[in-house]
Amino acid sequence: MAACCAGRLPDPAPRVHPSVSASLVRVGIVTTFSADRSYAESLDAADPLAAFRDRFVRHDPELIYLDGNSLGPLPARTQARIAGVIDREWGEDLVRSWGHWMSTPRQAGDMLAEHLLGSAPGQVLVCDSVTVNLCKLAWSMLDARQGRDVIITDDDNFPTDRYVLEGIAAQRGCELRLLPADMDEGVSAEVLAEALDDRTALVSLSHVAYRSGALADMAALTDLVHRSGALTLWDLSHSVGAVPVELDASGADAAVGCTYKYVNAGPGAPAFLYVREDLLPQLRQPIWGWFGQQNQFEMGPRYHPAAGIDAFATGTPQIIGAVAVEEGARLLGEAGLDRLRAKSIQLTSYLISLADEWLAPLGFALASPRADARRGGHVSLRHPDAWRISQALLRAKVIGDYRTPDRLRLGPAALYVRFTDVWDAMQQVREITAEKSYADIPAEQSRVT
Amino acid sequence: MAACCAGRLPDPAPRVHPSVSASLVRVGIVTTFSADRSYAESLDAADPLAAFRDRFVRHDPELIYLDGNSLGPLPARTQARIAGVIDREWGEDLVRSWGHWMSTPRQAGDMLAEHLLGSAPGQVLVCDSVTVNLCKLAWSMLDARQGRDVIITDDDNFPTDRYVLEGIAAQRGCELRLLPADMDEGVSAEVLAEALDDRTALVSLSHVAYRSGALADMAALTDLVHRSGALTLWDLSHSVGAVPVELDASGADAAVGCTYKYVNAGPGAPAFLYVREDLLPQLRQPIWGWFGQQNQFEMGPRYHPAAGIDAFATGTPQIIGAVAVEEGARLLGEAGLDRLRAKSIQLTSYLISLADEWLAPLGFALASPRADARRGGHVSLRHPDAWRISQALLRAKVIGDYRTPDRLRLGPAALYVRFTDVWDAMQQVREITAEKSYADIPAEQSRVT
Numbered sequence: 001m002a003a004c005c006a007g008r009l010p011d012p013a014p015r016v017h018p019s020v021s022a023s024l025v026r027v028g029i030v031t032t033f034s035a036d037r038s039y040a041e042s043l044d045a046a047d048p049l050a051a052f053r054d055r056f057v058r059h060d061p062e063l064i065y066l067d068g069n070s071l072g073p074l075p076a077r078t079q080a081r082i083a084g085v086i087d088r089e090w091g092e093d094l095v096r097s098w099g100h101w102m103s104t105p106r107q108a109g110d111m112l113a114e115h116l117l118g119s120a121p122g123q124v125l126v127c128d129s130v131t132v133n134l135c136k137l138a139w140s141m142l143d144a145r146q147g148r149d150v151i152i153t154d155d156d157n158f159p160t161d162r163y164v165l166e167g168i169a170a171q172r173g174c175e176l177r178l179l180p181a182d183m184d185e186g187v188s189a190e191v192l193a194e195a196l197d198d199r200t201a202l203v204s205l206s207h208v209a210y211r212s213g214a215l216a217d218m219a220a221l222t223d224l225v226h227r228s229g230a231l232t233l234w235d236l237s238h239s240v241g242a243v244p245v246e247l248d249a250s251g252a253d254a255a256v257g258c259t260y261k262y263v264n265a266g267p268g269a270p271a272f273l274y275v276r277e278d279l280l281p282q283l284r285q286p287i288w289g290w291f292g293q294q295n296q297f298e299m300g301p302r303y304h305p306a307a308g309i310d311a312f313a314t315g316t317p318q319i320i321g322a323v324a325v326e327e328g329a330r331l332l333g334e335a336g337l338d339r340l341r342a343k344s345i346q347l348t349s350y351l352i353s354l355a356d357e358w359l360a361p362l363g364f365a366l367a368s369p370r371a372d373a374r375r376g377g378h379v380s381l382r383h384p385d386a387w388r389i390s391q392a393l394l395r396a397k398v399i400g401d402y403r404t405p406d407r408l409r410l411g412p413a414a415l416y417v418r419f420t421d422v423w424d425a426m427q428q429v430r431e432i433t434a435e436k437s438y439a440d441i442p443a444e445q446s447r448v449t
Numbered sequence: 450m451a452a453c454c455a456g457r458l459p460d461p462a463p464r465v466h467p468s469v470s471a472s473l474v475r476v477g478i479v480t481t482f483s484a485d486r487s488y489a490e491s492l493d494a495a496d497p498l499a500a501f502r503d504r505f506v507r508h509d510p511e512l513i514y515l516d517g518n519s520l521g522p523l524p525a526r527t528q529a530r531i532a533g534v535i536d537r538e539w540g541e542d543l544v545r546s547w548g549h550w551m552s553t554p555r556q557a558g559d560m561l562a563e564h565l566l567g568s569a570p571g572q573v574l575v576c577d578s579v580t581v582n583l584c585k586l587a588w589s590m591l592d593a594r595q596g597r598d599v600i601i602t603d604d605d606n607f608p609t610d611r612y613v614l615e616g617i618a619a620q621r622g623c624e625l626r627l628l629p630a631d632m633d634e635g636v637s638a639e640v641l642a643e644a645l646d647d648r649t650a651l652v653s654l655s656h657v658a659y660r661s662g663a664l665a666d667m668a669a670l671t672d673l674v675h676r677s678g679a680l681t682l683w684d685l686s687h688s689v690g691a692v693p694v695e696l697d698a699s700g701a702d703a704a705v706g707c708t709y710k711y712v713n714a715g716p717g718a719p720a721f722l723y724v725r726e727d728l729l730p731q732l733r734q735p736i737w738g739w740f741g742q743q744n745q746f747e748m749g750p751r752y753h754p755a756a757g758i759d760a761f762a763t764g765t766p767q768i769i770g771a772v773a774v775e776e777g778a779r780l781l782g783e784a785g786l787d788r789l790r791a792k793s794i795q796l797t798s799y800l801i802s803l804a805d806e807w808l809a810p811l812g813f814a815l816a817s818p819r820a821d822a823r824r825g826g827h828v829s830l831r832h833p834d835a836w837r838i839s840q841a842l843l844r845a846k847v848i849g850d851y852r853t854p855d856r857l858r859l860g861p862a863a864l865y866v867r868f869t870d871v872w873d874a875m876q877q878v879r880e881i882t883a884e885k886s887y888a889d890i891p892a893e894q895s896r897v898t
Contacts, residue, residue, distance in 0.1 A: 059541035067544045074540035082769075086531060090715055091523035092508035095516045095848060098897050101716060129764025131738030132581055155750065160739035160764060163752035167737030260765065266539055267550060268767030288616030289580030290609035297898045299853055301604065303612035315578025315609060316709065318717030318767050320531075399544060404748055448547050449746045 033350070035357050040419035043350070049343055052335050053416045056264075064421045064428075066400045069238060069378040069411030072264030078327040085323050097319075105270070105317045106310065108325040112272055115333030116263070117236070117255075118246035124274045125309045126259070126322050130237055132287075133256040133273040134164045136312060138202060140283040141231045141254060142172060145201035148230070149174045152195055152203045154181035158210045161235050165204060174201070184367045185374070186214030189224060196228035203230055207245065207255075208238035208376030211403045212368045213348075215243060215376045219250040226251065231279075237261060240272075241328070242344060242377030242413070244337045253279055259321075262377065262413060263328040269321035273312055280308055289314035335415055343414040345372045347422055348379050351412060354426040355381055362433045367407050378411035381429075385438060387445050389429065392438035398425045402449045482799070484806045492799070492868035498792055501784050502865045505713075513870045513877075515849045518687060518827040518860030521713030527776040534772050546768075554719070554766045555759065557774040561721055564782030565712070566685070566704075567695035573723045574758045575708070575771050579686055581736075582705040582722040583613045585761060587651060589732040590680045590703060591621060594650035597679070598623045601644055601652045603630035607659045610684050614653060623650070633816045634823070635663030638673060645677035652679055656694065656704075657687035657825030660852045661817045662797075664692060664825045668699040675700065680728075686710060689721075690777070691793060691826030691862070693786045702728055708770075711826065711862060712777040718770035722761055729757055738763035784864055792863040794821045796871055797828050800861060803875040804830055811882045816856050827860035830878075834887060836894050838878065841887035847874045851898045 033039065044050060057074040065073060089097040109124035117124060127133065138151070151165050155178040162178070169176040177195050181187045186209050196203070203225045208215050222232045234255040239245055241262025247255060255274040259265040275283060288303045290296055291313035296306075305311035332340065349372060355364060359381065367380040383389060383406060390402040400410040408429070412422050432438055482488065493499060506523040514522060538546040558573035566573060576582065587600070600614050604627040611627070618625040626644050630636045635658050645652070652674045657664050671681045683704040688694055690711030696704060704723040708714040724732060737752045739745055740762035745755075754760035781789065798821060804813060808830065816829040832838060832855060839851040849859040857878070861871050881887055 057536070057540040059537075063543075065543060071539075071544040071547070073543060074535065079535055079540065082535060083532065086523065086528055086715070087506070088508075090520075091506040091528065094514060094522060095520040095850070096843070097716070098520070099895070102897055128577070128581065129738070131740070131764030132577065132736060135736050158739075159742065159745075159748045162750070163737040163739060163742060166752050167735060171735060258765070266535070266769065267546070268765050268769070268771075270767070271764070286616060286620060287581060287584050288612040289578070290607075290612060291580070293608065293612060296608075297853075297894070297896065299608045301611070303615050315580030315720070316707070316717050318719070318770055320715065320717070320769055321767055322717075394545070401544070404746075445746070446548070447746065448551055 033353050035354060037420065037423050040350070040423040043346065043419035047343065047419070049335055049339055049414060050418070053418065055331060056416050060397070062397050064398045064425045066398065066410045066412055066417065066421070066425055068264070068413035068416070069242070069261050069409070070401055071267060072261055072328070072413070073416065074266070075264055075327060075331050077331065078264065078266070078324050081323055081327050082320055085320060101319050104319055104322045105313065108322045108329070109272055109309070111326050111329040111333070112240070115329045116240050116245060116337060117274065118244065119248050119274055120277065123277055123309055124272055125312050126270050126272045126325050127313050127317055128271060130235065130256050130258045130271040131160045131164055132314070133271050134161060134204070134233070134235070135168065136285040136287055137233050137254045137256065137273060137275070138165060138168050138204060139286040141202050141233060142168070142174065143284060144282045145231060148199050148201035150177055150197070150199040150201060151175070152177045152179060152192070152200055154179040154187045154205060156181035156183055156209065156211070157204070157206055158235060158237065161204060161206065184212045184214065184380070185369055186212065186216055189217070189220060192221060193224055196225065196230065198229060200228050200230040202233060204233040204235070206235040206238065208243065210238050211407055211409065212380050213238070213376040213378040214369050215239070215374055218246070218252060222251045238378070239376055241332050243341055247274055248276070252276065259325045259328060263325060263332065265321060265324035265328045269324050270318050275309060275312065285312050287314045291315060291317065332415065340414045344377045347412040347414060347417060347419065348375055348377070350419060351379050351410060351422050351426065354423065358426060358430040359433065362430065364433070377413060378409055380407040380409045382406055383408060383433070388438040388441040388443060389432055391441045392432045393428055396428045396432065398428045400425070402445070482802050484803060486869065486872050489799070489868035489872040492795065496792065496868070498784055498788055498863060499867070502867065504780060505865050509846070511846050513847045513874045515847065515859045515861055515866065515870070515874055517713070517862035517865070518691070518710050518858070519850055520716060521710055521777070521862070522865065523715070524713055524776060524780050526780065527713065527715070527773050530772055530776050531769055534769060550768050553768055553771045554762065557771045557778070558721055558758070560775050560778040560782070561689070564778045565689050565694060565786060566723060567693065568697050568723055569726065572726055572758055573721055574761050575719050575721045575774050576762050576766055577720060579684065579705050579707045579720040580609045580613055581763070582720050583610060583653070583682070583684070584617065585734040585736055586682050586703045586705065586722060586724070587614060587617050587653060588735040590651050590682060591617070591623065592733060593731045594680060597648050597650035599626055599646070599648040599650060600624070601626045601628060601641070601649055603628040603636045603654060605630040605632055605658065605660065606653070606655055607684060607686065610653060610655065633661045633663065633829070634818055635661065635665055638666070638669060641670060642673055645674065645679065647678060649677050649679040651682060653682040653684070655684040655687065657692065659687050660856055660858065661829050662687070662825040662827040663818050664688070664823055667695070667701060671700045687827070688825055690781050692790055696723055697725070701725065708774045708777060712774060712781065714770060714773035714777045718773050719767050724758060724761065734761050736763045740764060740766065781864065789863045793826045796861040796863060796866060796868065797824055797826070799868060800828050800859060800871050800875065803872065807875060807879040808882065811879065813882070826862060827858055829856040829858045831855055832857060832882070837887040837890040837892060838881055840890045841881045842877055845877045845881065847877045849874070851894070
């Protein structure tokens with residue numbers, strides 16, 4: 001817990017970070033980085049997405065929310081839509097609403113496909129959780145590669161991904177290969193290439209790393225995997241809504257993702273899954289539920305999976321969460337993923353520049369890729385007291401979060417975070433760390449971080 | 450489609466049905482059945498649960514809702530609670546709410562356990578769907594009976610139960626034995642006894658049959674199964690909240706159930722699962738997700754299941770649905786399952802008496818057990834034109850539903866249905882059938898029934 005950690009200091013950064021100026025040029029502003037708040041104000045004034053901030057419910061105008069990468073805030077239209085679904089569709093129309101609710105998971109999936117996933121319709125379904133969807137897809141993809149018995153993921157992949165694959169490997173007698181990932185930079189193509197062989201059935205990776213925000217090159221890695229004859233299963237939980245995802249163009253075989261982060265669909269909203277159309281007939285998912293049954297309400301004696309992506313449905317879908325997914329996808333689509341990505345790069349570059357300027361001398365080091373093209377929508381900063389600093393920030397109404405072992409994770413979501421929010425938040429980190437005003441906070445972590 | 454079906458007429462019923470008078474005596478009213486509406490009015494006047502009807506949102510005072518066995522109506526307190534969770538816990542407190550949301554699935558499970566399931570705390574978890582929970586439990590229970598390779602269910606069990614077991618049998622190379630069930634009376638102990646042997650690992654049955662409402666003797670059948678060395682997995686979807694369930698007392702090994710029927714938790718609300726405490730250490734469920742991990746937020750390298758029922762959690766739980774489960778369980782607990790069951794028997798007995806009186810001459814036959822103790826909370830009536838009659842009833846603002854092959858299913862839930870509702874609904878069935886006012890409705894069924 002020594003305050004000194006000079007060995008972890010980042011590379012010295014130029015005052016004008018190349019990626020910052022590049023992204024500024026992209027949206028038509030040429031200016032020079034400055035650590036003055038007025039600079040952030042000028043960026044806010046020029047932000048074409050600034051008005052989207054008012055599309056969210058905001059109870060406390062002083063709160064700075066940099067944790068939308070964990071739970072996105074509540075869009076006002078989502079609140080109204082859910083209230084309507086509950087009062088009119090459930091309360092008034094009752095069971096009759098199933099006539100249209102039956103289509104909601106597909107509709108929500110197609111909206112994600114269109115606005116966020118670079119997918120043609122009919123390949124995305126909103127259902128279950130990421131965990132359950134990983135299980136359905138991994139199981140069926142292994143079946144589609146009979147004779148191969150190796151699953152590959154990386155040792156720093158999100159826990160549920162690693163655990164699900166560990167379980168399936170145990171149940172099927174497969175070997176699970178854990179690639180050594182760089183905690184800050186992610187999985188390299190070289191490391192993956194070395195692990196692939198003709199025993200490999202499935203490679204499952206995250207598009208954006210949950211801790212560092214490292215962004216994988218989906219197309220290049222998928223190509224590498226395909227050359228070994230294996231299939232790819234991507235987890236988009238930390239990328240969907242934050243960076244443009246091009247599922248069809250990348251050649252990815254299948255994907256899962258959650259909707260309660262950048263899609264802003266609320267706590268425990270249903271996840272989604274994607275299967276590339278030509279692969280659909282080859283995959284038979286293992287949870288044979290009545291919602292995946294052809295002619296469901298004939299309630300026939302044997303299971304006959306529905307055609308296409310519908311076969312991946314299991315039980316009764318949660319409707320309230322699925323309509324929140326629709327609203328979330330619509331709102332992001334309105335802002336436009338390209339504009340969101342441009343602003344997101346500006347925000348994270350700006351955050352990194354301030355960290356270089358203010359926090360590096362206080363023992364912080366960047367724990368995310370420095371190159372814009374290698375970074376998703378959030379940034380991690382390393383500090384021995386990261387846990388206590390994150391808790392002191394909470395007291396100061398700046399919400400980020402802590403991730404093991406010593407990361408302060410900050411997610412300035414482009415849809416509603418201002419440059420001045422980033423400035424104010426970083427100023428708080430600087431003050432709290434410089435003054436050690438977190439000294440009274442216990443070092444033991446709470447159950448939920 | 451002949452109107453004549455004399456061969457299907459029920460046994461002649463006495464004017465005063467023994468079970469009706471028995472249940473009336475039980476709640477302190479001694480009266481004689483009459484087909485006059487005034488009789489229903491007198492029963493309503495004496496109903497100790499009458500006030501609970503006003504605890505539900507009601508948009509159309511003329512609507513008669515007899516389909517709470519498919520989707521329960523919206524309790525007013527649930528609407529307010531969800532609005533609060535969305536506005537304050539999600540909208541205002543944001544990610545900080547996970548501090549208490551983490552406990553919601555267990556809390557909701559313990560409330561179901563206490564009020565509805567006859568279970569000590571720590572054995573019930575609200576999570577996933579019935580389909581996914583069946584899969585988790587059946588898989589882990591088969592693992593716990595190594596060396597046995599037979600799964601038993603019945604050929605009239607709810608589709609998702611049959612399909613899930615069919616899938617697992619295919620994946621594990623087990624034999625699935627489908628007991629011949631009587632469509633109206635359910636599974637007999639004799640038929641089950643004949644199928645059990647020392648190869649049997651698991652028997653999975655519904656407590657109340659989805660079509661006929663036949664109520665199984667959980668304790669007796671569980672005992673039978675245990676004597677063969679196998680385990681029992683009960684589906685409580687059509688019994689929870691409708692009849693008292695005594696999981697601990699029955700010796701049942703495990704159970705699943707849904708919450709959007711009699712628990713009134715809304716479309717796609719999460720299901721629950723139960724595992725008897727002493728069995729918990731023997732079961733290892735197959736979907737290894739981060740919410741089932743010990744010390745979840747340490748995000749450790751290997752999966753180590755949490756202790757107890759928490760190991761059956763998978764991915765991020767849906768919170769809005771889980772709080773609706775809490776509210777639903779609380780409301781039923783306030784009314785009291787014994788009082789609800791007494792009124793439910795009165796309601797269904799009364800419905801059957803009216804069917805005997807009015808509908809048998811029109812070609813209807815009872816398709817549910819006649820004995821009160823063998824019947825859950827809903828009643829099915831057989832008629833060759835059941836589909837079209839159910840649609841004509843919808844037009845007349847009476848909501849029941851149709852079930853294959855020729856059943857009109859009516860669920861007078863005791864928490865909010867009046868005896869006059871039953872009288873009015875049956876009067877409508879009588880008129881519609883006598884006048885064939887459904888003649889204009891196409892015989893082909895819609896996608897959702």
